[in-house]
Amino acid sequence: MVKSSKKIYAALGIIFSYIVIYTFLHGINTDVPNSYNTHEDEIVTVSSQTDDSKPIIILDAGHGGVDGGCSAYNGALEKDINLSIELSLKAILETFGYTVEVTRSTDTSIFDPGIVGIGKQKKSDMNNRLNLFNKYENAVAVSIHQNQFTDPQFNGAQMFYTETNPLSQTLAQTLQNTFKSKLQNNNDREIKNAGKDLFLLYYSKCPSVMVECGFLSNKQEADLLLSKGYQKQVALTIFSGLNEFIQANYNQPA
Numbered sequence: 001m002v003k004s005s006k007k008i009y010a011a012l013g014i015i016f017s018y019i020v021i022y023t024f025l026h027g028i029n030t031d032v033p034n035s036y037n038t039h040e041d042e043i044v045t046v047s048s049q050t051d052d053s054k055p056i057i058i059l060d061a062g063h064g065g066v067d068g069g070c071s072a073y074n075g076a077l078e079k080d081i082n083l084s085i086e087l088s089l090k091a092i093l094e095t096f097g098y099t100v101e102v103t104r105s106t107d108t109s110i111f112d113p114g115i116v117g118i119g120k121q122k123k124s125d126m127n128n129r130l131n132l133f134n135k136y137e138n139a140v141a142v143s144i145h146q147n148q149f150t151d152p153q154f155n156g157a158q159m160f161y162t163e164t165n166p167l168s169q170t171l172a173q174t175l176q177n178t179f180k181s182k183l184q185n186n187n188d189r190e191i192k193n194a195g196k197d198l199f200l201l202y203y204s205k206c207p208s209v210m211v212e213c214g215f216l217s218n219k220q221e222a223d224l225l226l227s228k229g230y231q232k233q234v235a236l237t238i239f240s241g242l243n244e245f246i247q248a249n250y251n252q253p254a
């Protein structure tokens, strides 16, 4: 008896959690069905809200393959941290019902086959990343990187954007605020308009942001960024800000 009541409570707990998450994501469902039968041979279509308003999320793990990005004191490479955070973030987003595409899911550069020469490969790689950013009418893109500076005292996450899409600045500010409130209370960095300096953001049509998660040139922060636990916290922080941005700026299905 005790065992079976435990089972019932566990099942109720799972159902309750599902309802909470579902309500969080979708709100109270007041959708009118797409269509309903009034007679056997007559279908009346009524207006309804669909899930179309929810953007596809494009995630970009910076660098990859021969391009390691910047490096930490112990030789650890930026490209690997970027990938780990990207894959954690993808998993979280998908758990919460988002459709996600990534520029890379392994340690690779995504240049077209047959291209020779590092310069040309890099150009092709960046073009392919941009093509994914601009593949969908309704998308939001997040590029994940780690920072580096000559002075090792600098630390903290910073968001970069361009004015190509007017919502990019809002996205960057929301994420910057989220890093400060949830992960780095002492972070007083301000979002930065990168202008033409950041190819991907400058030519991206959708709202997009580059998240510089922290400085590999700062030993303390590098140690954090190299730990799996902290990488997951960073992913969760990005998710939280991204989800808030989407809830505030897109028509969520009722």
Ligand SMILES: [Zn+2]
Pocket (backbone or CB within 6 Å): 062, 063, 069, 070, 078, 145, 146
């Ligand atoms: Zn980078």
